[in-house]
Amino acid sequence: MRYLKKIIFIMFMILSLPVNANWKSEIDFSLIPEYCKARYKVGDERSTEIWKKRLGKDFIHIHHYCYGLHLFNAAGRKIESKERKQTLQASLNQMIYTKEHSSPNFALQPKISFDIGRVYEGLEEPGKAMKAYQNSIRLNPKVAPPYAAISKLYLKQNNKKEAVAILKKGLKYNPNSKTLKKHLQKLTKE
Incomplete structure (x- = not known):
């Protein structure tokens, strides 16, 4: 049963990706944190190793969060509300994946919770945004x-x-x- 749930979740994640998932341009990378560039091995190999050490075992999941940040940024450029909402929902899915698959003491948990709140605000769900922000504070006041x-x-x-x-x-x-x-x-x- 667990295996089936994982397969369904993975399929949901894949289907939630926008059609144009090839996003790794210089402009895209200029808008995301350094650890994202390191996770995608943009730049020198030494940077990747440094960030692996800093962020620990959860570094493996960080690309979902990075892609979620990219989608959040992209949603701000969408004019049509339906496309914007779909992009924000895809962003949320990526961030939640990282939050749920990373250890509770992962250094970026407070930041991820904060950004989840920002996405909920974009989706016009202030109650959920409030909870995400409060969780961020609980993790790092x-x-x-x-x-x-x-x-x-x-x-x-x-x-x-x-x-x-x-x-x-x-x-x-x-x-x-x-x-x-x-x-x-x-x-x-x-």
């Missing part, structure tokens, strides 16, 4: 972007009090964050 993202979600709900509170919480963990200070200053001036 010192990183500022999830606090800022949650604050923006609260503002969209006209909940300025909670927007301010989450920024203050973020500043407790990361008191030097320019981003959080800037957002908080803007909200408290209004």
